[in-house]
Amino acid sequence: MGEAVASGNVLLDARELTVRFGGVRAVDALSLQVPAAGLVGLIGPNGAGKTTTIDALSGFVPHDGRVLLDGADLTHLPAHARASAGFARTFQSLELFDDLTVLENCLVAAEQPGFLATAADAVRPGRRVDVDAVWWALGVVGLEAEAGRYPLELPLGLRKLVAVARALAGQPKLVLLDEPAAGLDSGESLVLGQRLRDVVGHGIGVLLVDHDMGLVLGTCDRVYVLDFGRVIASGTPLEIRNDPSVIDAYLGQTHGPGPTRPVGRSPGPVAVPGDGAGGRTP
Numbered sequence: 001m002g003e004a005v006a007s008g009n010v011l012l013d014a015r016e017l018t019v020r021f022g023g024v025r026a027v028d029a030l031s032l033q034v035p036a037a038g039l040v041g042l043i044g045p046n047g048a049g050k051t052t053t054i055d056a057l058s059g060f061v062p063h064d065g066r067v068l069l070d071g072a073d074l075t076h077l078p079a080h081a082r083a084s085a086g087f088a089r090t091f092q093s094l095e096l097f098d099d100l101t102v103l104e105n106c107l108v109a110a111e112q113p114g115f116l117a118t119a120a121d122a123v124r125p126g127r128r129v130d131v132d133a134v135w136w137a138l139g140v141v142g143l144e145a146e147a148g149r150y151p152l153e154l155p156l157g158l159r160k161l162v163a164v165a166r167a168l169a170g171q172p173k174l175v176l177l178d179e180p181a182a183g184l185d186s187g188e189s190l191v192l193g194q195r196l197r198d199v200v201g202h203g204i205g206v207l208l209v210d211h212d213m214g215l216v217l218g219t220c221d222r223v224y225v226l227d228f229g230r231v232i233a234s235g236t237p238l239e240i241r242n243d244p245s246v247i248d249a250y251l252g253q254t255h256g257p258g259p260t261r262p263v264g265r266s267p268g269p270v271a272v273p274g275d276g277a278g279g280r281t282p
């Protein structure tokens, strides 16, 4: 583990994070903090760099800048070591094993990876899974009754919660969620928001990426707004909702076509609480 750095109540402290793909700075000197047991949103147009930020924080892509979790500097650690240190993430595409039950999906996620596990297998084969932690994770998102069912038997809203439970099964300090509300109807999104508050209630930090403004502005304590890899605003949901630069860059898309992004992904309508818009990007 890296050097300890005093950071008070801050759980995640990302400093000047930069990710380059060729000549493109997908994430550009981004600094972001998630307090202990805080629910923080990260929003922005298609191609703004949200997923790349999650990739960088969790160690899936190389980056400049520093990543500190709970006072430990993880900057130079690979993804599996960051996971051991307390990071968990979900993916924009719902990556569940359809031929495993909900419980089995979470058990698989809770297995401890890494060299020590491999070495232990050699002398004492068997899985090192904290089954209690898996049931705890299912309980946090309200899925205990669905443990024996297969993902495709469940509505999308519950499948999304299985992905959150999988992330929680390793008992992380911080979960990074990439568009958990994509495809959900407003009722499912509301339930998801309540479950995320429950996660935070268990002392776990959450960084929530989503285009569902009802969810983000309705549940987060604080929100960061990205555009072209840079933080253009941060503040409380109320501050963000009324920030002209955010309305220009993102929220204004609700009522018209969005800006063209470098990769040509189609910008979609953004759901803002109270405007009746229900669309969101895939």
Ligand SMILES: Nc1ncnc2c1ncn2[C@@H]1O[C@H](COP(=O)(O)OP(=O)(O)OP(=O)(O)O)[C@@H](O)[C@H]1O
Pocket (backbone or CB within 6 Å): 021, 024, 026, 044, 045, 046, 047, 048, 049, 050, 051, 052, 053, 092, 262, 263, 265, 281
């Ligand atoms: N592996 C990669 N190689 C090259 N460029 C990439 C790669 N991954 C992402 N990018 C580019 O980085 C920029 C940010 O992409 P990213 O996927 O992080 O956006 P996003 O904010 O998550 O968008 P969305 O809302 O559509 O999910 C885009 O210009 C994208 O094309």
Ligand SMILES: [Mg+2]
Pocket (backbone or CB within 6 Å): 050, 051, 052, 092, 178
């Ligand atoms: Mg993305």
